[in-house]
Each structure stands twice: as structure tokens, then as C-alpha cells.
Amino acid sequence: MSDWQRLSVRRGVTTDDGPYEGIPRHLVASLDQWVKKALSPVRQTSGGRDRVTDPDLIRRVALAIRLPLRSNVATSTLLDDFVNSCRAVDDRYLDALDAILHIARPHPAGLAQILAEGGSVWTTRDDGRGLERRVDPTAAEAYEQAASPEDLASAELRQAWSRAFGRDSDASDAWDHAIKAVEAILAPIVVPAQDNPQIGHVLGQLRSQGDRWRLVVPGPEQDHSVGPLVTMLKTIWPNPDRHAAGNPRTPSLPEAQAVVHLAVTIVQWARSGVVARS
Known part of the structure; x- marks a missing residue:
């Protein structure tokens, strides 16, 4: 957890500064960005190395967290559908983060930093293959x-x-x-x-x-x-x-x-x- 606290908290004006069990609104945008990158790994393309959304990876994660997805949609739409569906339910979003770490194996440091700076009770496991509750x-x-x-x-x-x-x-x-x-x-x-x-x-x-x-x-x-x-x-x-x-x-x-x-x-x-x- 970050040692820094908001000025309003230090002044006693605001008291609710976490830790948060679910997905508070201030975490959503950063988590959305991380998820989209994790499900769009860097691939070698004709133009060099670029991020390419992987629909099979999205479907594997969706299956793991029992999330129904629409079929026969464009890859970009599939990714947006996935993120929007996760965003609708806190526990579903946490399950998705956990599953992405386990299945897609992105580097966990970025997600750990987002969760820490956003005041979440969750962090990434040492082996990077899932989430665990933050402890002392x-x-x-x-x-x-x-x-x-x-x-x-x-x-x-x-x-x-x-x-x-x-x-x-x-x-x-x-x-x-x-x-x-x-x-x-x-x-x-x-x-x-x-x-x-x-x-x-x-x-x-x-x-x-x-x-x-x-x-x-x-x-x-x-x-x-x-x-x-x-x-x-x-x-x-x-x-x-x-x-x-x-x-x-x-x-x-x-x-x-x-x-x-x-x-x-x-x-x-x-x-x-x-x-x-x-």
C-alpha cells in the first residue's frame, strides 16, 4: 500500500481512504487499461512488434470466470464487451484480474502498482499467477x-x-x-x-x-x-x-x-x- 495519503485525509477532512474490498470507481479506468493490454499481447506483425487483441485469450478468460460473451462479433467489440461486463460486477472484475494473471501471464508489476496506489486490499501473488489479499x-x-x-x-x-x-x-x-x-x-x-x-x-x-x-x-x-x-x-x-x-x-x-x-x-x-x- 502506498505510504502517501491524500491531503484531505491528512487534514481530517476525508476519512474513507480504503483499503477497498471491491472495485471503487477511481480504480476502474486504470484497471480497464491494464486488462485491455493484458488481453492484447505484443506480437510480431508486418509492421514490427505491436499489441494485437487475442480473441481466443479473451474467450479462455471468460470461460474461466463463467462469463457469457456474444458470438460472431468483431475482435475489438469482443474486448469491449468483456471489459464492460466485468465492470458491471466488482467480484466478476476481481475474478477476471485473477484469471488473466493465471492464464495470460502478463507481467504482474503494473497491476500490483495500480491496486496498491488505488488502496485495494488485493495485490498480485509472488509468482504472478493470481491475486491474494494484501497482508502486513x-x-x-x-x-x-x-x-x-x-x-x-x-x-x-x-x-x-x-x-x-x-x-x-x-x-x-x-x-x-x-x-x-x-x-x-x-x-x-x-x-x-x-x-x-x-x-x-x-x-x-x-x-x-x-x-x-x-x-x-x-x-x-x-x-x-x-x-x-x-x-x-x-x-x-x-x-x-x-x-x-x-x-x-x-x-x-x-x-x-x-x-x-x-x-x-x-x-x-x-x-x-x-x-x-x-
Whole structure:
């Protein structure tokens, strides 16, 4: 998000300066221009390299977001129809931006800048293949570090992050993948001989034989107890949407996002040796 604020906001005359969930009017013109460029990639023509509207690309994106288009129309009309239809519904426009990034693979920097300067809650994913909810830069950096090694924990963490902060958000699925990421990183450390290890096995071991483990952080009793880690694991397990929770319910997205942040911390702790055998 841009550090600059409008003078009227700084003076207290205007208070509504975002972040915006949908597509506020001030973003429309810039997004229209970006979409038209993204759907008109640079091609080699007889006159050199020019932008050429790709009707097949437009139709692929339209199919992906379930947007009906008129048939047998000129390419320029098809592009205008697409943009006008997206403009009519905020969520449709956001879906279109997400799909264009995934299908057309334009460089995401221009769109990221538009969304940031326009005060949107959305930004482009690091891999440029979709939108995700903007998060605190420090939290995003922690996630990137935790998920950087190519292993099962990272794969699960990336799934959890996508489902918690992406356009295709699903709170329960995000929670499940967060748990799997923690299982993948802690089970080999805490219960390496366990068949089909789950987070419950890790918790059981830490509770019953906690003296075999220590945290780098000494804690209030200066005993390096793994009690804080046990509390963290009890916080994320089980997913309240599962029968093991006792009274199943669908978690809210903010709940799942908090759990994913907690999973990032646990994975990073395990990777850096914060939790280890005594």
C-alpha cells in the first residue's frame, strides 16, 4: 500500500481512504487499461512488434470466470464487451484480474502498482499467477522464508496461504493445510518412528515427555519449556470443521488466516532449531 495519503485525509477532512474490498470507481479506468493490454499481447506483425487483441485469450478468460460473451462479433467489440461486463460486477472484475494473471501471464508489476496506489486490499501473488489479499509486509516475509525450501511442509504452507488469502479462499481448507504443514515439519523431529504421524501424536509426545524437548527461548520460568509450543499446537488443532472438534462448525476466514500465520511461525521455528531435543 502506498505510504502517501491524500491531503484531505491528512487534514481530517476525508476519512474513507480504503483499503477497498471491491472495485471503487477511481480504480476502474486504470484497471480497464491494464486488462485491455493484458488481453492484447505484443506480437510480431508486418509492421514490427505491436499489441494485437487475442480473441481466443479473451474467450479462455471468460470461460474461466463463467462469463457469457456474444458470438460472431468483431475482435475489438469482443474486448469491449468483456471489459464492460466485468465492470458491471466488482467480484466478476476481481475474478477476471485473477484469471488473466493465471492464464495470460502478463507481467504482474503494473497491476500490483495500480491496486496498491488505488488502496485495494488485493495485490498480485509472488509468482504472478493470481491475486491474494494484501497482508502486513513483515508477515508476508515470514511466510516466504518459511515456505522457501522445497519440501512437504512448504507445499502445504503454500496451499494454506493461498486458501486463506487468495481469491479462491476457503477457511476450512486453509486450516487443514496449515495443520498438515505443521505435521510435516514437526513429526520427523518429535515422532520420527510414528506410522502415519499426525499432529495429535506430536502433541501427545510433547505433553507426556516434554522434558526431552526444549525451546531456545527460556520462557518465564527460565526452563526452556515446550509449553508455549504445546499451547500453539492446541490452538490450531483440531480444525473446528472436523468431528474431532466435538461441535463441528465452519471457521471464519479471519480465524483461518490467524491459524495460517501461527503455522508459519511453527514451521519457521522448526526449521531454525528453536525447538529441539534437550
